[in-house]
Structure formats: C-alpha cells, structure tokens
Amino acid sequence: MAQKILSAVILFTLVLYTQTTQKNITLKLDSLTSASFFDTAAISVDIFDLTANRKLYQKNNTMLMHPASNMKILTSAAGLLFLGQDFxxxxxxxxxxxxxxxxxxxxxxxxxxxxxxxxxxxxxxxxxxxxxxxxxxxxxxxxxxxxxxxxxxWGNGWMWDDDPSTDFPYLTPLTINDNAVKVLVQPTENGSAPKVLLEPATNYLEIENLAMTNTAGRTSLEITRDFVNRKNNIIVKGDINRSDHDFKYEINIFNPExxxxxxxxxxxxxxxxxxxxxxxxxxxxxxxxxxxxxxxKFTDVIANLNKQSDNLSAEMTLRALAYKFYGKPATPMNGILLVDSLITIAGMVPDNYRIVDGSGVSHYNLVSTELLNAVLIYLYFQQPELYKTLSLSFPLAGVDGTLRRRMRGTLAENNVRAKTGTISGVSALSGYVTTKNDHQLSFSMMIQNHVRKTSRAIYFLDSICALLSELE
CATH class of the missing domain: 3.50.80.20 (D-Ala-D-Ala carboxypeptidase C, peptidase S13)
Structure with missing residues (x-):
C-alpha cells in the first residue's frame, strides 16, 4: 500500500513539474512573441518536444507565410527521401x-x-x-x-531586379562555377583605370572598365552587367583608392550553358x-x-544547399526529382509533385499550401510553421538515418554556414542546427535544439512583413533558440 502511495506521489509531482515547466516556457515565449515589434510584423511559431513526444508551444502556426530559404527544408528532405542518399x-x-x-x-x-x-x-x-x-x-x-x-x-515569381546577384542564378543542366564569374579589380596609378581580371579567365565575357584609381577618395565601385538587356558584358564603374586591397565581386551569368x-x-x-x-x-x-x-553524390550537395543556403543546389535538386520520376524535360512543377508527396507522408495536406520553387526565392511560396515542423518531426521518428543527414547539413549556431555569427555566448551556440531563411520582409529559422535537460526539440519560426533591419527580426528568432536551449 505504501509503495502505491509513493508511486502516486511521484507521478503527481512529475505531472505538476511538467505543468509548471510548460507554463513557464509558455509565459516566456508569449512575452517574446508579443513584443511591440509584432504590432506591425507577424510571427508564427511551432515547437515540439521530440523526447517527450508532445507539443511544447504554438503561435499562429497554421498561418501561411513566405518561407524564404526554409523552403529548402522541404526540397532537401524530398531529395533524401525520393532520390536517396546514393543518388x-x-x-x-x-x-x-x-x-x-x-x-x-x-x-x-x-x-x-x-x-x-x-x-x-x-x-x-x-x-x-x-x-x-x-x-x-x-x-x-x-x-x-x-x-x-x-x-x-528562372523560378516562378523571381524578381527581375534581383539580377545580377549570384543568389539568383540562371538555371541550366550545364552548370559551372555556380553559373557566375568573379570580378577582381586592382588599383593602378592615380588617375588611371584599375586592372580588371576575371576568375576564371575567359574571353567569353567583355569588360567595360569605366572605373578610376585615386589617392584621395574612398573606394566606391559598382560592378554589374547589362542585365536588363540580358547581356553578359561586365561593367565596372566608380573609384578605387590606390592604397586599398584588391576588390572582388561575383555576379551571375546569363545563358550559362x-x-x-x-x-x-x-x-x-x-x-x-x-x-x-x-x-x-x-x-x-x-x-x-x-x-x-x-x-x-547528393549527400555532398546537400551540405552546400543548406549550410550556405545555395539556391542553385536547391533548384537543381527539385529538377533532379522531376527527372527521376517523370523524365525529360524536367520541370519544377513535376519536382513539386514529389515535395507534395513528402507533405502527404508527413501527415499534412498539399492543397493547403502553395509551392512554386525549390529554393524559397519566390514570394509566391506560402507554407506554415506547422508544415515545416511536421516534416522535421516525421524525419526524426520515421526516417532516423535521413534525419541525421538532414540535421547535419543544417548550419550549426555560432560555428558554420549562415549561423556562424549567431547565438554566440548562449547555450544555443554549438547546439542549434537550423535552416535560415531571408528575403525582403521575411526572416525564418527551423531545425533542432537540445535543451539543458537533454530533451531534443524541433521547431519552426517565421517572421514576416517587417520593414526594420533584418537584425531586429533575427534577435527574436535567436532569443527563442537561446531560451529553448536553457530549458531544464
């Protein structure tokens, strides 16, 4: 009898402790997600305790938002599932x-x-x-x-004025050097044009060198090409100070084949x-x-895809999916059919979302944190090997990739593995974190419609990660 009473007391204490912990984390997260910043911006959060197999926190988690590069989670997960790690x-x-x-x-x-x-x-x-x-x-x-x-x-909804950034590569099966060229500008004598070199060196691209070397002013260079007319002539304008280091810039190439x-x-x-x-x-x-x-191998590509948030890798993965299952010519829409299959397998309904590319560049994409976290949860429980590969491909906070300078000095550093996402007015972060009491959590967060500096939105995302890592 005494043993039964003791067991009941222990069970009651554990339940009470869990409820208290849940209440505390909810209050802290509510405080962060109710800041005045969100009077004009929207936030969506979905957090799941994988160790306890229960929901930890949700706010606006079914709201449709632009995922930015968090779209790469769906693309790379579909690649792992349907192309396979040996592709x-x-x-x-x-x-x-x-x-x-x-x-x-x-x-x-x-x-x-x-x-x-x-x-x-x-x-x-x-x-x-x-x-x-x-x-x-x-x-x-x-x-x-x-x-x-x-x-x-290009993908549907990609913006013409993002050209000639290397973040918006022209797509072709014959890809080389990220379909881009490095432009190196070296100062010469005062009043003379600087030296302009290309990496790799090639006669395919013409150079219009309109720049000047000076000794008085600051370096102020503009390197572009005539992207409005779909031309590949490299245009260098402005000034470079003679005492400055070489200036290097990279731009995309039209007609990369x-x-x-x-x-x-x-x-x-x-x-x-x-x-x-x-x-x-x-x-x-x-x-x-x-x-x-x-x-x-795809397992080599996925590291660059997620850690460096490489748009070209994501789009090529989407088209590889289309080619494997539907043949030539591979189209993005056929690739998206495989992403839809992943969504279905993860227990969600594809018709509830809009997906138009593999990288998240397009503002046409609309998904929810509920969906992104559902995929992370599915991989963790149902595809442990793929979960391991995917999570290792994510940037590690404070260490590498697009998170290398974030969350330093917190318990989230060298802990959080998550995919970043940034386009105009959008900041996102989804992935995995281990708490102080060794619980594994999956999470997805998106902030949208902010017009202040992106660093302000990042502050809230990183603060939530730091808070989660401190749970005990």
Missing part, C-alpha cells in the same frame, strides 16, 4: 565520328546533369579525357546537351587541342561514344 548528379563527355592521326573528325558533346557544384576543375578532368585519347585537334563542333530541363531559366561551352573550348586550347568549329546546343546522338563522367 549522384552526372556531367558527361561524349564524342561522335572517328579519330585518325591525332585528329577527331567529329564533335564533342557535353551532357548536362544539373550538377550544381560543377567547377572549372571538373571541366579540366573532362577535357583531359580527350587529351588521353591522343587527340590534338578537333575537326568538328562542341555541343552542349541541355535537354534534361525545360527552357525556363554558352559560358560552360566557351570555357570548355578555352580549356581544350590550353591542353594543346586545336579547335576551329562552333559551339552550340544539341541533343546527344545515339551513336556517340562515352568518354568520361563526373559524378557528385
């Missing part, structure tokens, strides 16, 4: 015709497979396979097969392989012979 993006080189006396009497075909992390170093490997054939001249053309995708080079093929032509020439033909796009013929393929 690889492929970029291949083929040739047709025949080889005689070190001359290829035929064409080279670069076949794009939507690899978002393909670089000039990878291109060198492909070109070296031509050299290894003993070829020193190509009597034919260089073609790029871009048939894997449709002709839409032509950029890829031009770099390929120049790489052939650097390897002593002569070429006098033309470059263009063309489907791979059935009689072409395979030379070499560069493969990149």
């Amino acid at each position: 690889s993006f492929e970029t291949s080189l083929y040739y047709d015709g025949f080889i005689s006396d070190s001359t290829l009497f035929g064409n080279l075909f670069f076949v794009g497979g939507c690899d978002p992390d393909f670089t000039s170093a990878d291109l060198q490997v492909l070109v070296s396979s031509v050299k290894n054939l003993g070829v020193d001249h190509v009597e034919g053309n260089i073609y790029g097969d871009v048939s894997m995708l449709d002709s839409l080079f 032509k950029y890829f093929l031009s770099l390929a032509k120049e790489e052939l020439e650097r390897n002593g392989i002569g070429f006098i033909g033309s470059i263009n796009t063309l489907r791979l013929p059935g009689n072409a012979k395979h030379l070499f393929t560069i493969r990149r």
Whole structure:
C-alpha cells in the first residue's frame, strides 16, 4: 500500500513539474512573441518536444507565410527521401565520328546533369579525357546537351531586379562555377583605370572598365552587367583608392550553358587541342561514344544547399526529382509533385499550401510553421538515418554556414542546427535544439512583413533558440 502511495506521489509531482515547466516556457515565449515589434510584423511559431513526444508551444502556426530559404527544408528532405542518399548528379563527355592521326573528325558533346557544384576543375578532368585519347585537334563542333530541363531559366515569381546577384542564378543542366564569374579589380596609378581580371579567365565575357584609381577618395565601385538587356558584358564603374586591397565581386551569368561551352573550348586550347568549329546546343546522338563522367553524390550537395543556403543546389535538386520520376524535360512543377508527396507522408495536406520553387526565392511560396515542423518531426521518428543527414547539413549556431555569427555566448551556440531563411520582409529559422535537460526539440519560426533591419527580426528568432536551449 505504501509503495502505491509513493508511486502516486511521484507521478503527481512529475505531472505538476511538467505543468509548471510548460507554463513557464509558455509565459516566456508569449512575452517574446508579443513584443511591440509584432504590432506591425507577424510571427508564427511551432515547437515540439521530440523526447517527450508532445507539443511544447504554438503561435499562429497554421498561418501561411513566405518561407524564404526554409523552403529548402522541404526540397532537401524530398531529395533524401525520393532520390536517396546514393543518388549522384552526372556531367558527361561524349564524342561522335572517328579519330585518325591525332585528329577527331567529329564533335564533342557535353551532357548536362544539373550538377550544381560543377567547377572549372571538373571541366579540366573532362577535357583531359580527350587529351588521353591522343587527340590534338578537333575537326568538328562542341555541343552542349541541355535537354534534361525545360527552357525556363528562372523560378516562378523571381524578381527581375534581383539580377545580377549570384543568389539568383540562371538555371541550366550545364552548370559551372555556380553559373557566375568573379570580378577582381586592382588599383593602378592615380588617375588611371584599375586592372580588371576575371576568375576564371575567359574571353567569353567583355569588360567595360569605366572605373578610376585615386589617392584621395574612398573606394566606391559598382560592378554589374547589362542585365536588363540580358547581356553578359561586365561593367565596372566608380573609384578605387590606390592604397586599398584588391576588390572582388561575383555576379551571375546569363545563358550559362554558352559560358560552360566557351570555357570548355578555352580549356581544350590550353591542353594543346586545336579547335576551329562552333559551339552550340544539341541533343546527344545515339551513336556517340562515352568518354568520361563526373559524378557528385547528393549527400555532398546537400551540405552546400543548406549550410550556405545555395539556391542553385536547391533548384537543381527539385529538377533532379522531376527527372527521376517523370523524365525529360524536367520541370519544377513535376519536382513539386514529389515535395507534395513528402507533405502527404508527413501527415499534412498539399492543397493547403502553395509551392512554386525549390529554393524559397519566390514570394509566391506560402507554407506554415506547422508544415515545416511536421516534416522535421516525421524525419526524426520515421526516417532516423535521413534525419541525421538532414540535421547535419543544417548550419550549426555560432560555428558554420549562415549561423556562424549567431547565438554566440548562449547555450544555443554549438547546439542549434537550423535552416535560415531571408528575403525582403521575411526572416525564418527551423531545425533542432537540445535543451539543458537533454530533451531534443524541433521547431519552426517565421517572421514576416517587417520593414526594420533584418537584425531586429533575427534577435527574436535567436532569443527563442537561446531560451529553448536553457530549458531544464
């Protein structure tokens, strides 16, 4: 009898303690989410205690909001679930015709497979396979097969005036160097034009150097291109002080498949392989012979996708989903069908949301924190291996990625793993955190319609994470 009474007392005490803790956390979170900042801005929060398997806190969690880069949670989770961790993006080189006396009497075909992390170093490997054939001249053309995708080079709702930022890359199966170029400006003599270099060096892009080196004023440079007319001429304006360091800036490239093929032509020439033909796009013929393929695993891509919030990686993942299940040409809408399947599996209803891209760039996207957290919860309980891969791909607070400078000096540092999201008027953060009493929590937070500095919205998101990490 005494044992039963003792057990009842312990149970009552635990329930009372849980209720008290729940009340305390609710009061603290209510205080943060009711600040005057939210008189004009909206906040949505959904927090779940995975260890206790219960809801911890919800506020406006069904409200539809623009997720910004929190959209990448859905895209990368769908990629892990439906592409699989062993899936690889492929970029291949083929040739047709025949080889005689070190001359290829035929064409080279670069076949794009939507690899978002393909670089000039990878291109060198492909070109070296031509050299290894003993070829020193190509009597034919260089073609790029871009048939894997449709002709839409941007996502629905992407804004024209975001061009030429590298955050808004033009999309093609033949991706190289993030479909961008680095522009390096070096000061020279006072009153003279600075030196302008491109990385990688290429003759494909023209440079209009309208800048000046000075000794008196501050460095004030504008580096752009004629994006309104869809041109790739690099324009450098303004002043650079002679005593300043080199100035480096990166901009996106229009028609990146032509950029890829031009770099390929120049790489052939650097390897002593002569070429006098033309470059263009063309489907791979059935009689072409395979030379070499560069493969990149999705598990390598997902780290850059989430830690650095890479929009190109997200969009290529969405299209890889479309290609795997629906074939060529892969379209974003077919990729979104797989995201819808993930939403259904996570116990939610796809028709309740609007998804138009894979990266969250578009303001057309509308989802809820309830949905994002439902996916995080589903992976934790039902797909533990995928949960581990996804969570490790998220930035770690105070350590790396887009969270490397945030939450430092709090228990959230080196603890919170979460995906950030930022577009005009929107700040979001969703992921996982471990509390002081070793409970694992999943959370999703979005703030929308703020016109003050983004740092103010970030303050509330980070404060909530710090508060959650201190729970005991």
